[in-house]
Amino acid sequence: MSKDFSPLLPAANPPAWLGVMGGGQLGRMFAQAAQSMGYQVAVLEPADECPAGQVAQRLVNAGYSDAAGLDALAAQCLAVTTEFENVPADSLSRLAERVFVAPNAHGVSVAQDRIAEKKFFVDCAPRSGVMPAPHKVIASQQDIDDIADDLLPGILKTVRMGYDGKGQVRVKSREDVRAAFESMDKVTCLLEKMLPLAYEVSVLTARGADGASVVYPIAENVHRDGILFTTTVPGPNVSDASAKVAQQAAQAIVAELGYVGVLCIEFFVLTDGSLVVNEMAPRPHNSGHYTMDACVTSQFAQQVRAMARLPLGDVRQHSPAVMLNILGDVWFEGDSDTAREPAWDRILALPGACLHLYGKDDPRRARKMGHLTIVAPTLDEAQRQLNAACAILGIEP
Numbered sequence: 001m002s003k004d005f006s007p008l009l010p011a012a013n014p015p016a017w018l019g020v021m022g023g024g025q026l027g028r029m030f031a032q033a034a035q036s037m038g039y040q041v042a043v044l045e046p047a048d049e050c051p052a053g054q055v056a057q058r059l060v061n062a063g064y065s066d067a068a069g070l071d072a073l074a075a076q077c078l079a080v081t082t083e084f085e086n087v088p089a090d091s092l093s094r095l096a097e098r099v100f101v102a103p104n105a106h107g108v109s110v111a112q113d114r115i116a117e118k119k120f121f122v123d124c125a126p127r128s129g130v131m132p133a134p135h136k137v138i139a140s141q142q143d144i145d146d147i148a149d150d151l152l153p154g155i156l157k158t159v160r161m162g163y164d165g166k167g168q169v170r171v172k173s174r175e176d177v178r179a180a181f182e183s184m185d186k187v188t189c190l191l192e193k194m195l196p197l198a199y200e201v202s203v204l205t206a207r208g209a210d211g212a213s214v215v216y217p218i219a220e221n222v223h224r225d226g227i228l229f230t231t232t233v234p235g236p237n238v239s240d241a242s243a244k245v246a247q248q249a250a251q252a253i254v255a256e257l258g259y260v261g262v263l264c265i266e267f268f269v270l271t272d273g274s275l276v277v278n279e280m281a282p283r284p285h286n287s288g289h290y291t292m293d294a295c296v297t298s299q300f301a302q303q304v305r306a307m308a309r310l311p312l313g314d315v316r317q318h319s320p321a322v323m324l325n326i327l328g329d330v331w332f333e334g335d336s337d338t339a340r341e342p343a344w345d346r347i348l349a350l351p352g353a354c355l356h357l358y359g360k361d362d363p364r365r366a367r368k369m370g371h372l373t374i375v376a377p378t379l380d381e382a383q384r385q386l387n388a389a390c391a392i393l394g395i396e397p
């Protein structure tokens with residue numbers, strides 16, 4: 001049985017301290033949201049220079065499993081959350097003996113292990129109405145010999161630590177699987193059937209300690225080189241029917257998990273219009289950044305409310321929005337390796353431009369440095385301004 005601190009505690013009101021595991025940009029935007037509500041924020045992060053550490057009132061400089069660091073966080077804070085998926089579940093359990101932790105170790109451990117996650121989705125399907133892609137665990141040569149013909153072509157994904165398309169290999173034959181499995185040092189993998197995607201959506205949800213939940217509008221995502229490129233809301237391809245199915249599925253999933261906090265669930269919409277659940281992130285998500293500028297309650301403010309056991313906020317979207325990730329690439333012209341600052345003045349001259357930079361001083365290609373959300377009275381107008389932003393930044397729209 002879980003030894004978790006009771007969720008039936010009174011709300012943690014400002015100016016209480018809230019803690020976050022991880023010092024990346026999601027921790028930074030969490031801290032900023034918490035501070036704007038009057039909270040004080042402590043970040044636990046091993047790096048001494050980090051996006052969240054720049055803004056938090058306290059940086060606990062310790063490893064994610066460091067007992068003294070965890071105890072310091074628990075002693076100071078009334079509640080603790082996480083900003084990254086691969087936070088050690090044992091650390092959350094340790095924290096939960098002394099302080100309210102949302103999401104808890106259970107939810108996070110399901111989300112960080114593709115096998116547990118797929119099994120959970122399958123078990124949940126009678127209630128959610130959606131299934132994951134057909135798949136098979138690959139842990140040995142025998143597993144490869146046993147692959148059914150109709151699982152190929154497929155994608156071999158490492159079970160743990162995958163993100164931004166890392167730890168994935170596309171495979172056409174058992175021979176490809178064998179080679180890919182060996183190239184990944186034979187860590188346990190999951191083989192997923194390659195599905196005919198029409199487009200990808202994510203559904204951002206939040207659930208409070210009292211069991212109440214909210215679902216944001218469906219976001220349509222475009223990836224480039226394995227990294228989220230844009231999120232558009234409302235999604236230009238999303239039909240009312242598939243939006244309804246996805247929203248109901250998300251609510252069933254978050255309830256079944258007994259989850260408290262912000263959870264983002266990624267779905268594929270196939271060419272035949274059917275919906276497949278892909279994966280979930282136990283935290284605010286890159287595809288939810290548009291909520292900062294286009295919704296009444298941002299995903300980070302929602303994370304604060306859930307962990308503080310306050311009522312969840314209004315998820316209403318007041319403006320159509322397109323979010324563009326700003327990668328380190330835009331600091332470099334062509335193949336040049338000399339970084340120069342992009343023309344932010346020209347970006348900020350665009351109507352509806354909301355610029356968010358994460359305070360990282362070392363731009364590298366493929367590194368997430370910030371994001372730009374364009375809000376506008378119509379989606380067409382937002383897309384027009386986004387194209388203008390892409391032209392300024394030298395990005396193919």
Ligand code: ATP
Binds near residue numbers: 162163164195266278
């Ligand atoms: P991220 O961190 O960006 O969400 P990830 O590394 O966790 O990515 P996935 O989201 O599972 O990995 O896969 C990355 C991308 O690969 C998906 O967004 C999708 O475009 C494609 N993809 C993954 N699984 C399948 C599949 N079964 N069929 C077709 N395309 C797929």
Ligand code: MG
Binds near residue numbers: 279
């Ligand atoms: Mg994904």
